[in-house]
Amino acid sequence: MPITYDDFKKLGMRLDMSRGKPSPEQLDLSRALLDEAGTVGFLSRDGIDCRNYGHGLGLPEAREFGASLLDVPAAQVVAAGNSSLELMYDALAFAMLFGVPGGDAWRKHDDVAFLCPAPGYDRHFAICEALGIRMIAVPFHDDGPDMDFVEAQVRDDASIKGMWCVPLYSNPTGAIWSTDVVRRLASMPAAAADFRLMWDDAYRFHHLTELKLTTPDILEACTAAGHPDRALVFASLSKVTIAGAAIAFFASSQRNIAWWQARTSVRTIGPDKLNQLRHVRFLHDRAGVERLMDRHRTLLKPKFDAVATAFGKWLGGVADVSWNEPQGGYFISLYAPLGLAKRTVALAAEAGLVLTPAGAAFPYGIDPDDRHLRIAPTFPSLDEVRQAAQGIALSLLRAIDETR
C-alpha cells in the first residue's frame, strides 16, 4: 500500500466516486425482478390491464404497498414513475406556476425563498436555483437543523415558502432528525400560510446497522399541530431494487393529493403500471423490503467500515480534520481544515480519483468554509473503496502539507 500521495498517484487509479450510485452487486440482489419479469403478466390483483392507459395516481396495489412502507392510508399515497427527484421538481414547478393549497402562484411573488440545511443534497439545491428560489443555508447539528434559527426565520419572513428535509440519515451528513426537531418543524408558526416541508425520506430503509432507526411520522405530527397540509413526503425504491427503473412515491394530506391529481392529470395519462405490478409481486410487503435491505447492508457496511478504517489510520489525530460514521444512507462527510476541500478534490483528481466537487452540498455550490467533502463509497468494489479512501486521506494530507 502506498504511504505518500505521490505513491498513490503512481498507482494510476481511474475511479469515479462522485455520485451515490448502488453497485452492480446491489443491483444483482433484485435480479429476479428482471429475470422473472416475463412471468408477471399484465393483470393486476383487481383485474386492471396494466398495459393500457389510466390510473394517474398509480396502480391501486402499488399505492397500497407504498402506504404500508410509509405508514399512511393508501388514499394519501401516489405511486409514480422511476424517480422521486422528478416528483419533487414537479411539486415545486407546480407551486411556482399554480401555487399550493392555501396560497397563490409563487411566480407572482418577487421573492420566494427556501430554507436549506447545509450540507445537503445538491440536486435539491439545483431545483431551487433553476426555479429562482432564493436559498437560505441553515446550520446543521447531529439531531437535525438548528431549530432556533429555523423558527426565527419562518415566523417572520413570508417569502420563505418551504424547507428541504432529509430526516433520516441525511444526505450527506448522516444526521438523524430528533423527535423534538420533527415536532418543532410540524408545529412552528409560519408567516407564509402556504409554507411546505419538502420531506425527502430517501433513506427510510437504508440502515447500516442492526438498529432500524426511524424518525417520527411527519404527516401525523403536522396534522396534530394543526398544519395538516404542511408536509410533502417523497420516497423511492431506486436504491432498494433498480436505481433507474423502480417506483417513486408521494404522500401527503388528502387536500395535497387532490391538488397533485388536478395538476398531474394535465401532464400525464398515467405511470408505467407494469413496472409497478412487477415491483409489488417481487417485494410483496414491507417485510420483503426489509429483508432485501438487510442484504444491501451486508454489501454496504464493509465499504463504510473501510473508509472509517482508512480515515482513522491516516487522519486520526490530524488537527481540524473530522468525519462521521453514518448509521445509514449513502454518504460520509469528511471535513478538511478550513479552505482545503477544493484543493483536496483537485489533488485526488490528479491521482485519477473523481470526487464530488467541493461545495456541491451547499446552496449555490459554495461551502463558505471550503471544508466539506462528500464521500460516496457505495458504487466501487470493496478493494477500490479501500484504496480510494486511502487516496482521499493522502490527498488531504498533501493539501495540508502544501500550506506549511
Added chain:
Amino acid sequence: MPITYDDFKKLGMRLDMSRGKPSPEQLDLSRALLDEAGTVGFLSRDGIDCRNYGHGLGLPEAREFGASLLDVPAAQVVAAGNSSLELMYDALAFAMLFGVPGGDAWRKHDDVAFLCPAPGYDRHFAICEALGIRMIAVPFHDDGPDMDFVEAQVRDDASIKGMWCVPLYSNPTGAIWSTDVVRRLASMPAAAADFRLMWDDAYRFHHLTELKLTTPDILEACTAAGHPDRALVFASLSKVTIAGAAIAFFASSQRNIAWWQARTSVRTIGPDKLNQLRHVRFLHDRAGVERLMDRHRTLLKPKFDAVATAFGKWLGGVADVSWNEPQGGYFISLYAPLGLAKRTVALAAEAGLVLTPAGAAFPYGIDPDDRHLRIAPTFPSLDEVRQAAQGIALSLLRAIDETR
C-alpha cells in the same frame, strides 16, 4: 338489430367509447415484449448497465432507434419515459418558467397565446388552459389548418408563441397536412422570435390503408426556411407496443436539444433504460415497427369500416350530417346538424354509451356550432363497435327528431 333509438336503449348497453385507447387484442400483439422481458438482461449494446442511474437523454441505442423512426440524427433525439404528453407538457412548462432559446420566460409576459387548429386534441388544449395560455381556434381544412388565417395571426401578434400541430391523421379529423401547409408553417414570418410549432407526430405509423402516407419533414423544412429552432417534434410508441409503458421521443434542433438537456437534468437522473432496451430488442428497427403496425391495421380497419357502414346506412342522405373516413389515426369525426352534438351525446349516455363529451375537441371545451362528435372505435370489440355505431346514429336521429 334495433331499428329505433328506444329499441337500442332497451339493449342496456354499457360501453365507454370516450378515449382513444388500444384494444386488448392490439396490446396482445406485443405480448413477446412482456413474456420475454426476462431474457433481455440489463446490458446495452454499448455495455451500459441499464439498471443504474444516468443517460438523461436516453439509452444511446434507443435514441438511434428513435432517430431511424423520425429520420433525424440521433444527436437530435431524446428517448424518454412512457408518455409524449409529459414531454409536451414539460416543454411548455419550461417555456413558461424559463423561456425557449431565442426568448425570455413566457411567464414574464401578460399575454401568451397559442394557435389551436380545431377540432383538435383535448389534452393539448388542457395544457394551454392549465398554463394560462390563451387559445385561438384555427379553422381546419382537409389539408391542414387555414394557412391564410395562421400566417396573418402569427405575422402581426407577438403574443402568439406557438401552435399545436398533429400533421398526419390529425386527432380527431384525420386530416393529412399538405406539403404546402408544412412549407408555409416552416417559412412564415412570426412576430414572436421564439415562436414554436408543437409538432405532435402521434400517428406517424398508424395507417388504416395500405398507403403509408407521410408528411414532409418539419425539422428539415424549418432549417431550410431559416427557422431551425421553430419545431419541437414529439412521438411515442404507446399505440405501437404498450399504451402505458412504451417509449416517448422528442426531436428538435441541436440548440433545442441542448436547452432540453439543461432543463431536464435538474428534474431527473434519467429515464427507465431497461424498458428502452426491451423495446429496442423487441422492435429492432423501423421495419419492425412497420410490420407490427400492419397487424394493428388488420385489427383496426374493420372497426373503422363498421362505423362507416353503420353511419352510411342510418345517416346517409340526412341533411347537415357528415363524417370522415380517415386513412389513419384513432378517431372519426361525426358532424351533427347545428346545435345537436351535446344532445346526441346525452341521448347516447342514456342508452349506456359513453362518448367523448361534445365540445371536448375545441379550445375551452366549447364547440361554437355544437356540431362535432369524436368517435373512438379502437378499444371496443368489433361487435361492440357495430352496435355502438348504430346506437350513435340512432341517438343522432332521435336528437334531430326532437327538433321537429
